[in-house]
Amino acid sequence: MAAFRYVLPPQFKDEVAKILTFEFIDEKHLWTVEIKKIDENIVAVVTTFERLLKNTSSKNRPCCGLYNIEELNFPNRSSDILECEVEDEDNKDNIQKFEGFKKGNHNIEAKTEPITVKPNHKAKVRGKAIQYRRINDTIYETFMFPAVDPQIEVTISDEFEHMVEFGTRGDVEKSKYRNIYTLSGVYFPGQYMRVRWWPKELATTPLK
Numbered sequence: 001m002a003a004f005r006y007v008l009p010p011q012f013k014d015e016v017a018k019i020l021t022f023e024f025i026d027e028k029h030l031w032t033v034e035i036k037k038i039d040e041n042i043v044a045v046v047t048t049f050e051r052l053l054k055n056t057s058s059k060n061r062p063c064c065g066l067y068n069i070e071e072l073n074f075p076n077r078s079s080d081i082l083e084c085e086v087e088d089e090d091n092k093d094n095i096q097k098f099e100g101f102k103k104g105n106h107n108i109e110a111k112t113e114p115i116t117v118k119p120n121h122k123a124k125v126r127g128k129a130i131q132y133r134r135i136n137d138t139i140y141e142t143f144m145f146p147a148v149d150p151q152i153e154v155t156i157s158d159e160f161e162h163m164v165e166f167g168t169r170g171d172v173e174k175s176k177y178r179n180i181y182t183l184s185g186v187y188f189p190g191q192y193m194r195v196r197w198w199p200k201e202l203a204t205t206p207l208k
Contacts (some may be wrong), residue, residue: 023061027122028052029187033139033195034155036163041135042074043197044159048128052089053098055117062114065098066144067127069108074132080124082109085130090121135199140192142167147187152195154179160197167191 023067034046047069057060065086071079083103088094094115112125117123133139152164156179166172170185187193 017175021058022146023055023066024053024063024117024141024145025056025132026051026150027054028163029143029147029150030153031141031150031193032153032155033198035089035160035195037157037159038077038132043137044077045126045131045133045139047131047139047141048083049126049141049143051125051143051145051147052122053117053125054122054193055119055167058119059190060116060118061203063117063123063125064114065096065110065125065127067098067110067129069129069131071103071106071108072132079129079131080110081108081127081129083110083126085126086112086115088115088117088121089124098199131201136148136193136197136202138196140194142189143187144189146189149185150183150187150193152181152193156197159199160202162195162197165192165194165196167193169205170186 009034030050032139036043036044053063062079063086065084067081069079069081084098086096087105096112098112101108121122131139149168154161154164159206164181166183166187168185168187168191170183173182173184174180
């Protein structure tokens with residue numbers, strides 16, 4: 001493992017070292033974004049994520065559910081975390097759900113108690129939330145562990161155009177019949193997944 005320090009440029013060595021410290025790999029990742037028009041100015045955005053995390057270390061490791069969303073303080077409309085949980089794939093009865101969340105000036109965070117995941121075993125992590133955005137807007141999420149071939153699914157009416165970004169290099173393939181986008185490669189934490197939308201009636205495509 002240490003051989004990379006002899007062949008990589010100095011500016012890359014620390015980044016590769018960080019990658020090697022990840023204790024979990026996300027083997028199956030789906031982030032869904034459903035955009036519903038409320039009025040001429042506001043949309044409701046319902047997001048979910050489902051992740052299958054494998055413990056790649058040689059020791060038992062704790063794993064918890066965690067969801068952090070933005071609160072943009074739209075009048076009479078508050079963001080909310082609806083679900084956040086972690087489940088032992090080997091024992092479906094071993095599941096932890098959040099029992100409340102922290103609310104700050106600009107964000108809301110839900111976190112579960114951890115479960116213990118054995119080496120080479122897996123945990124399922126899930127979450128669901130509702131947020132509010134402008135009619136022409138964007139939403140970002142970032143995740144804590146590397147994800148292999150992650151997917152983004154967008155549900156949106158024909159009134160809108162949209163685009164997606166995984167925040168990293170790789171070929172992206174779209175399903176023929178649905179707005180499901182799959183990145184061929186690995187998404188690393190620190191990069192944002194993004195969905196951007198705007199009404200079709202706009203004369204120009206928004207800046208990226």
